[in-house]
Amino acid sequence: MAAPLDLPVAALAAAVKKGDVSATELARGALERIREKSALNAFLHVSEAPVLAAAAEVDRKRAQGEPLGPLAGVPIAVKDALCTTDAPTTCGSRILTRRGPDGRPGGAAAGWCPPYDATAVARLRAAGALLVGKTNMDEFAMGSSGENSAFGPAKNPVDPTRTPGGSSSGSAVAVAGGMASASLGSDTGGSIRQPAALCGIVGIKPTYGRVSRYGLVAFASSLDQVGPFARDVRSAAHVLSAISGADPRDSTAAALPAGDYAGACERDVKPLRIGVPEEYFAEGLDPDVAERVRAAIAALEREGCAVRPVKLAHTHYGVATYYIVATAEASSNLARFDGVRFGLRIEPERASLVQMYGATRDAGFGAEVKRRILLGTYVLSAGYYDAYYKKAQQVRTLIRRDFDDAFEDVDVIATPTSPTPAFRLGEKVDDPLAMYLGDVYTLPASLAGIAGISVPCGTTKARADRPALPVGLQLLAPAFGEEKLLTVAAAVERLAAS
Ligand code: GLN
Numbered sequence: 001m002a003a004p005l006d007l008p009v010a011a012l013a014a015a016v017k018k019g020d021v022s023a024t025e026l027a028r029g030a031l032e033r034i035r036e037k038s039a040l041n042a043f044l045h046v047s048e049a050p051v052l053a054a055a056a057e058v059d060r061k062r063a064q065g066e067p068l069g070p071l072a073g074v075p076i077a078v079k080d081a082l083c084t085t086d087a088p089t090t091c092g093s094r095i096l097t098r099r100g101p102d103g104r105p106g107g108a109a110a111g112w113c114p115p116y117d118a119t120a121v122a123r124l125r126a127a128g129a130l131l132v133g134k135t136n137m138d139e140f141a142m143g144s145s146g147e148n149s150a151f152g153p154a155k156n157p158v159d160p161t162r163t164p165g166g167s168s169s170g171s172a173v174a175v176a177g178g179m180a181s182a183s184l185g186s187d188t189g190g191s192i193r194q195p196a197a198l199c200g201i202v203g204i205k206p207t208y209g210r211v212s213r214y215g216l217v218a219f220a221s222s223l224d225q226v227g228p229f230a231r232d233v234r235s236a237a238h239v240l241s242a243i244s245g246a247d248p249r250d251s252t253a254a255a256l257p258a259g260d261y262a263g264a265c266e267r268d269v270k271p272l273r274i275g276v277p278e279e280y281f282a283e284g285l286d287p288d289v290a291e292r293v294r295a296a297i298a299a300l301e302r303e304g305c306a307v308r309p310v311k312l313a314h315t316h317y318g319v320a321t322y323y324i325v326a327t328a329e330a331s332s333n334l335a336r337f338d339g340v341r342f343g344l345r346i347e348p349e350r351a352s353l354v355q356m357y358g359a360t361r362d363a364g365f366g367a368e369v370k371r372r373i374l375l376g377t378y379v380l381s382a383g384y385y386d387a388y389y390k391k392a393q394q395v396r397t398l399i400r401r402d403f404d405d406a407f408e409d410v411d412v413i414a415t416p417t418s419p420t421p422a423f424r425l426g427e428k429v430d431d432p433l434a435m436y437l438g439d440v441y442t443l444p445a446s447l448a449g450i451a452g453i454s455v456p457c458g459t460t461k462a463r464a465d466r467p468a469l470p471v472g473l474q475l476l477a478p479a480f481g482e483e484k485l486l487t488v489a490a491a492v493e494r495l496a497a498s
Pocket of ligand 1: 141186188190219
């Protein structure tokens with residue numbers, strides 16, 4: 001039998017309710033795994049005392065016959081971009097961190113400690129989840145490999161010489177490595193879907209507005225979305241149910257109740273029509289990835305789904321459009337880290353206020369964040385605004401319309417999540433453009449604000465230069481179409497296993 005920690009989320013919560021396993025045992029088990037796998041660098045902070053206290057509270061409630069939440073006793077890890085009252089929030093950046101002697105953020109005093117929980121975090125706590133710690137990430141969620149973390153990259157459990165993807169690297173590794181049953185990440189342009197694909201797990205980018213962004217440190221506010229990772233589709237659906245829904249603290253969170261995500265996983269896939277955009281099978285796509293993705297689509301067709309081509313003509317502009325819109329928004333959002341309101345403080349006797357401002361940013365931000373602030377400031381500046389930012393907004397509309405038109409004919413669109421499987425750490429660090437191009441299949445859905453999921457669909461063939469590596473199938477649905485996504489994803493999971 002699987003160790004309790006490896007059970008799907010619903011089965012684990014049921015086992016806790018029944019008393020087959022205590023929340024305290026689960027918390028200890030997760031902490032033990034995190035220690036055993038510390039070389040994967042998945043966590044920036046482990047919440048040892050708080051998680052044991054939360055587990056004791058679940059066990060007390062059970063002993064006294066009080067009602068338990070739907071995630072009672074389930075160990076969940078949280079990306080370090082989400083505010084938590086019981087652990088520092090560093091966003092993988094030195095600017096929010098006071099370092100210990102080993103250069104890493106240490107105890108609670110070593111990083112910025114927000115006075116509030118993000119809404120998604122508060123909802124997990126209310127559901128009884130055990131928040132085991134904060135996970136490693138590309139600094140301010142900017143990156144696709146985890147290598148922009150100020151604290152060293154997380155490593156792919158399938159092959160630790162390879163990237164787990166990014167920016168939600170640690171959240172994917174924590175789940176793929178069995179250190180947590182599920183985790184939260186954030187996806188601005190693919191940061192949940194791509195690491196899920198590269199680590200062989202499930203990752204959901206909900207529709208923009210499906211999950212509150214309150215307490216998510218902002219990168220690009222018109223794109224950022226919080227979402228879950230899990231090892232199976234149903235587990236991801238359960239976590240999505242817990243975190244979804246309107247929030248008076250985030251006016252962009254839609255005033256819609258959460259859907260029936262668990263129920264959607266059990267529905268018949270046959271009536272759903274699947275669209276396949278040829279633009280997503282273009283040059284640069286790894287042949288093994290293409291083969292696995294096409295095989296998953298063929299299996300859906302054998303199940304009775306109508307599969308037909310769709311046209312997403314502006315796909316090609318996605319990378320350029322995203323890297324203008326996202327950097328423009330980032331340059332505005334990151335202006336708050338000025339060393340006065342947020343950020344590392346330089347001793348006043350060492351600098352004038354003006355120098356202090358410059359020195360703080362220099363000592364605090366890594367190269368990629370600085371590159372993006374510069375790029376974003378440039379595209380918004382007088383004289384360039386119309387040529388770059390305004391043009392990008394216009395193309396964003398065209399990309400959204402492509403999806404609107406395609407969804408007239410199909411329910412769900414199926415594509416590869418990433419053009420390649422996990423690449424080697426170090427392979428693209430010196431070439432930001434090559435790194436940006438790897439986001440080609442995830443960015444358009446972010447620009448359109450629609451729902452997406454990455455679900456495992458097998459592995460590449462082992463070769464002399466690389467082992468068998470996980471491949472992710474990306475499914476996209478219209479805004480608030482998460483239920484359809486989950487129906488198809490659950491079918492893909494079942495067919496891949498058979
Ligand atoms: N890789 C993309 C970027 O670097 C997306 C990041 C994200 O989704 N947070 O911006």
